[in-house]
Amino acid sequence: MPAIDTTPTDTTLWPGPGAADFASRHIGPREDEIAAMLSEIGAASLQDLVGQTVPSAILDADIEKSRPGLSEQEALAHLRALAARNRVMTSMIGQGYYDTVLPPVILRNILENPAWYTAYTPYQPEISQGRLEALLNFQTLVRDLTGLDIANASLLDEATACAEAMTLSQRVAKSKAIAYFVDADTHPQTLSVLRTRAEPLGIEIVTGDPDADLDAGAVFGALLSYPASSGALRDPTAIIARLHEAGAIATLAADPLALVVLKSPGACGADIAVGSMQRFGVPMGFGGPHAGYMAVRDAYKRHIPGRLVGVSRDSRGNPAYRLALQTREQHIRREKATSNICTAQVLLAIIASMYAVYHGPEGLRAIARRTHRMAAILGRGLSALAVKVETKAFFDTVTAFAGASAPLVLERACAAGINLRDAGDGRIGIACDETTTPETIRAIWRCFCPDKVRLELIERELEARAATLDAIPDDLKRGDAILTHPVFSAHRSETDLLRYMRALSDRDLALDRTMIPLGSCTMKLNATAEMIPITWPGFAQLHPFAPADQTEGYAALFAELEEWLCRLSGYDAVSLQPNSGAQGEYAGLLAIRAYHRARNDAARDICLIPASAHGTNPASAQMVGMRVVVVGCDAQGNVDVDDLKAKLAQHGASVAAIMITYPSTHGVFEERVREICDLVHAAGGQVYLDGANLNAQLGLARPGAYGADVSHFNLHKTFCIPHGGGGPGMGPIGVRAHLAPYLPGRPERGEAHCVSAAPFGSASILPISLAYILMMGDAGLKRATEIAILNANYIAHRLEPHYPVLYRGANGRTAHECIVDLRPLRDVTGITVDDIAKRLIDHGFHAPTVSFPVAGTFMIEPTESEGKGELDRFCEAMIAIRAEIALIENGDMKAEESALRHAPHTVADLADPDWNRVYDRTVAIFPNGTVAGKYFSPVNRLDNAWGDRNLVCSCPDISSYAEAAE
Numbered sequence: 015m016p017a018i019d020t021t022p023t024d025t026t027l028w029p030g031p032g033a034a035d036f037a038s039r040h041i042g043p044r045e046d047e048i049a050a051m052l053s054e055i056g057a058a059s060l061q062d063l064v065g066q067t068v069p070s071a072i073l074d075a076d077i078e079k080s081r082p083g084l085s086e087q088e089a090l091a092h093l094r095a096l097a098a099r100n101r102v103m104t105s106m107i108g109q110g111y112y113d114t115v116l117p118p119v120i121l122r123n124i125l126e127n128p129a130w131y132t133a134y135t136p137y138q139p140e141i142s143q144g145r146l147e148a149l150l151n152f153q154t155l156v157r158d159l160t161g162l163d164i165a166n167a168s169l170l171d172e173a174t175a176c177a178e179a180m181t182l183s184q185r186v187a188k189s190k191a192i193a194y195f196v197d198a199d200t201h202p203q204t205l206s207v208l209r210t211r212a213e214p215l216g217i218e219i220v221t222g223d224p225d226a227d228l229d230a231g232a233v234f235g236a237l238l239s240y241p242a243s244s245g246a247l248r249d250p251t252a253i254i255a256r257l258h259e260a261g262a263i264a265t266l267a268a269d270p271l272a273l274v275v276l277k278s279p280g281a282c283g284a285d286i287a288v289g290s291m292q293r294f295g296v297p298m299g300f301g302g303p304h305a306g307y308m309a310v311r312d313a314y315k316r317h318i319p320g321r322l323v324g325v326s327r328d329s330r331g332n333p334a335y336r337l338a339l340q341t342r343e344q345h346i347r348r349e350k351a352t353s354n355i356c357t358a359q360v361l362l363a364i365i366a367s368m369y370a371v372y373h374g375p376e377g378l379r380a381i382a383r384r385t386h387r388m389a390a391i392l393g394r395g396l397s398a399l400a401v402k403v404e405t406k407a408f409f410d411t412v413t414a415f416a417g418a419s420a421p422l423v424l425e426r427a428c429a430a431g432i433n434l435r436d437a438g439d440g441r442i443g444i445a446c447d448e449t450t451t452p453e454t455i456r457a458i459w460r461c462f463c464p465d466k467v468r469l470e471l472i473e474r475e476l477e478a479r480a481a482t483l484d485a486i487p488d489d490l491k492r493g494d495a496i497l498t499h500p501v502f503s504a505h506r507s508e509t510d511l512l513r514y515m516r517a518l519s520d521r522d523l524a525l526d527r528t529m530i531p532l533g534s535c536t537m538k539l540n541a542t543a544e545m546i547p548i549t550w551p552g553f554a555q556l557h558p559f560a561p562a563d564q565t566e567g568y569a570a571l572f573a574e575l576e577e578w579l580c581r582l583s584g585y586d587a588v589s590l591q592p593n594s595g596a597q598g599e600y601a602g603l604l605a606i607r608a609y610h611r612a613r614n615d616a617a618r619d620i621c622l623i624p625a626s627a628h629g630t631n632p633a634s635a636q637m638v639g640m641r642v643v644v645v646g647c648d649a650q651g652n653v654d655v656d657d658l659k660a661k662l663a664q665h666g667a668s669v670a671a672i673m674i675t676y677p678s679t680h681g682v683f684e685e686r687v688r689e690i691c692d693l694v695h696a697a698g699g700q701v702y703l704d705g706a707n708l709n710a711q712l713g714l715a716r717p718g719a720y721g722a723d724v725s726h727f728n729l730h731k732t733f734c735i736p737h738g739g740g741g742p743g744m745g746p747i748g749v750r751a752h753l754a755p756y757l758p759g760r761p762e763r764g765e766a767h768c769v770s771a772a773p774f775g776s777a778s779i780l781p782i783s784l785a786y787i788l789m790m791g792d793a794g795l796k797r798a799t800e801i802a803i804l805n806a807n808y809i810a811h812r813l814e815p816h817y818p819v820l821y822r823g824a825n826g827r828t829a830h831e832c833i834v835d836l837r838p839l840r841d842v843t844g845i846t847v848d849d850i851a852k853r854l855i856d857h858g859f860h861a862p863t864v865s866f867p868v869a870g871t872f873m874i875e876p877t878e879s880e881g882k883g884e885l886d887r888f889c890e891a892m893i894a895i896r897a898e899i900a901l902i903e904n905g906d907m908k909a910e911e912s913a914l915r916h917a918p919h920t921v922a923d924l925a926d927p928d929w930n931r932v933y934d935r936t937v938a939i940f941p942n943g944t945v946a947g948k949y950f951s952p953v954n955r956l957d958n959a960w961g962d963r964n965l966v967c968s969c970p971d972i973s974s975y976a977e978a979a980e
């Protein structure tokens with residue numbers, strides 16, 4: 015063995031960085047692999063490949079390259095310093111955000127567990143049974159709490175859930191009125207989002223006191239708060255009856271913890287219930303992410319937006335879960351879609367569902383009762399101190415009138431480490447929660463009355479009257495049971511719960527086991543160092559409306575991230591408010607709309623959208639009241655410039671915007687993108703460039719520099735926020751300077767419209783993206799893009815001899831993804847894109863994007879994080895599948911008898927005593943010959959149509975499993 019040479023060779027004084035170069039860990043292929051792949055695809059170098067791929071017209075020489083990447087330790091130290099500049103207080107602001115305890119077993123085994131957070135949206139149900147079961151638990155939880163028939167999983171936040179309820183009401187109401195009534199005592203952020211949503215759709219928002227001001231005949235629906243923002247609790251039953259008589263739809267915005275002990279919205283007659291599941295274990299996180307919920311009466315189940323998990327059965331007749339009804343609705347219904355929601359809040363919904371599994375019905379009741387008791391004691395004590403308590407009936411929040419002394423009380427509270435809500439006009443809101451202690455209540459009393467002796471007296475008096483401390487009217491108390499399904503009582507010890515969560519995650523294929531080559535979705539590494547800061551109290555435990563002097567760390571983080579995003583995108587300003595890509599589209603189109611209006615150009619209401627666009631594009635255009643005109647694509651998948659010219663000639667003066675995706679949804683860098691931008695600008699329109707996926711251009715090209723006016727960037731794609739099984743996400747938008755005045759803001763401060771409940775959307779996951787950017791540095795980000803392009807071209811090159819690869823750029827290169835065409839094989843053999851997707855499961859892979867943007871194709875995006883070994887493993891699986899198809903092609907096997915049609919294969923197949931298939935069982939189940947580490951799909955192929963015909967969207971009775979077995 016050669017001796018290790020320890021002679022120093024450095025001639026400079028200080029050693030350079032150690033081995034801790036983050037970019038080389040984020041990027042999959044090693045140097046020798048990069049060289050091998052380049053030579054295989056026939057490119058001399060990465061620069062050579064980029065030169066062949068990215069049109070010189072957009073390749074940007076001016077991008078700065080001056081910022082080096084930080085090490086993981088340096089980035090964490092930087093973020094720790096930012097978190098330290100936030101002050102964690104006892105939050106009693108309420109207003110829809112409450113402190114809560116995330117049980118450590120859920121924190122570590124779900125929120126901090128890549129098996130859960132790196133999963134993709136469950137479009138491939140067979141490999142998603144674990145998270146689908148957890149989501150079904152969520153839907154069951156919401157259904158039980160709301161007393162309605164069917165709940166979704168999930169929406170983005172409470173305010174947008176209310177907006178979805180409003181538009182759903184308009185779609186289904188018998189009343190043809192154009193006004194929507196909103197209880198004036200609704201969370202102000204909800205009112206702002208509703209006003210923003212209503213205006214472009216021509217809906218008039220009427221606010222007032224429901225008892226005094228509601229004219230049921232003049233509205234198509236009403237939103238009532240239960241309890242109200244001030245904490246006040248009133249029985250909505252009579253008002254709902256009045257609405258129904260007039261043919262209007264009644265929605266309750268309801269607090270889920272209150273519902274544990276309150277008469278349910280269903281029992282009150284409501285048609286829709288909406289709200290936030292935040293306080294079921296999800297940290298406030300300065301506003302998000304949290305799961306919004308919606309539940310509806312059975313009659314409206316086909317109108318419910320967002321994702322709905324349903325029970326179906328597999329090919330062996332066993333119950334199995336899947337997304338029901340409107341899976342990928344926007345892609346099918348386009349501008350007629352009911353909403354643009356794509357990414358939702360899956361991980362947070364799962365956490366909330368596990369919180370309910372952890373506590374069970376009696377545990378939740380204990381928490382709700384205790385929270386209520388604290389508020390009742392607080393209120394009674396305040397009354398005894400001669401403070402006027404305005405809320406007579408309430409659940410957890412009291413509003414006290416402090417008059418001129420309100421500022422003093424708020425100040426004393428602040429000094430005691432407590433944030434109360436300044437509700438204006440001398441009123442102070444105080445919200446209790448799961449974490450409220452007697453000491454906190456005493457401290458609040460002291461803020462109103464510092465007299466110690468008097469306080470002790472009052473406490474003794476209250477003790478004597480303990481039994482009467484209840485502020486929920488008898489007729490609003492809940493009479494029916496909740497969470498009777500066994501799942502909510504079966505996992506009460508930590509051992510049992512740990513194993514339940516482990517058993518669920520074991521059923522799923524996430525990034526921690528295999529590459530997920532989903533085109534358009536960029537399933538890249540979510541590095542552990544990026545994830546660590548999000549659960550630090552300095553980021554997790556802040557209320558979104560905490561005073562600004564307590565949130566300086568967040569302000570600095572936002573400023574830093576905005577500056578980076580501007581620098582990388584070529585835009586002048588960024589808004590961090592939209593909490594998904596689709597929300598970003600909506601916010602960007604609102605900015606365009608406001609810009610035209612400000613220039614007295616309000617007649618512009620057409621949005622040009624290429625036929626290949628992502629489905630959220632037309633759905634978002636519809637939400638801002640624009641008419642969608644489709645522009646054709648040429649054979650190469652590019653925008654058909656002649657058709658664009660024709661459409662501009664026809665509609666020029668009415669064109670508000672074009673929405674293009676770049677590189678195109680077909681994975682090609684269009685040569686003529688600058689010309690497209692110029693043509694639209696010349697016609698007076700704006701260019702919305704869908705930048706959801708920036709993975710092919712970061713560090714190479716900047717949309718703001720080559721002609722676009724506004725883009726959203728999905729931080730859950732290019733910038734490493736994990737997909738969480740279908741959320742959370744963040745979709746900030748960047749704009750050129752002329753659109754900056756129209757970015758979403760805080761309407762209550764006189765700023766433009768707002769699109770999310772919280773001013774900075776899902777703020778607490780922004781450290782992930784900042785950490786990524788800081789650790790990569792300019793050179794690392796550029797390198798990632800180059801390798802993403804290399805990996806996609808390598809896959810295209812390897813698959814080309816076996817499958818046609820559609821759409822290439824001028825030099826035969828694809829961008830960061832490639833589309834393989836499976837239609838010719840289907841035409842000859844009957845083997846479908848689904849058969850191949852399911853057969854990949856037998857090989858241990860998650861399928862690529864299926865049938866988008868072209869039906870019958872796969873769109874493959876490997877990302878820079880996959881090394882050559884994994885790319886080869888995938889290509890070999892695809893090639894092996896091609897050989898199986900050849901058997902059918904040659905007439906040696908029938909499609910319906912093939913392993914392809916019966917995939918995925920399960921342990922039930924392996925153990926089937928009656929196995930009589932024409933193909934070899936071992937090859938079917940162990941297609942690449944490896945037995946060790948084999949992933950078994952937990953179910954056979956799902957029957958989709960059956961599930962939609964027999965819609966079940968909450969946990970099925972155990973008996974239904976028994977029936978299936980018979």
Ligand SMILES: *Cc1c(COP(=O)(O)O)cnc(C)c1O
Pocket residue numbers: 355356357534535594595596597628630631675704706707728743745
């Ligand atoms: C993912 C994606 C979107 C939608 O983003 P969400 O966060 O899921 O709402 C829009 N456009 C394109 C091109 C996308 O890839």
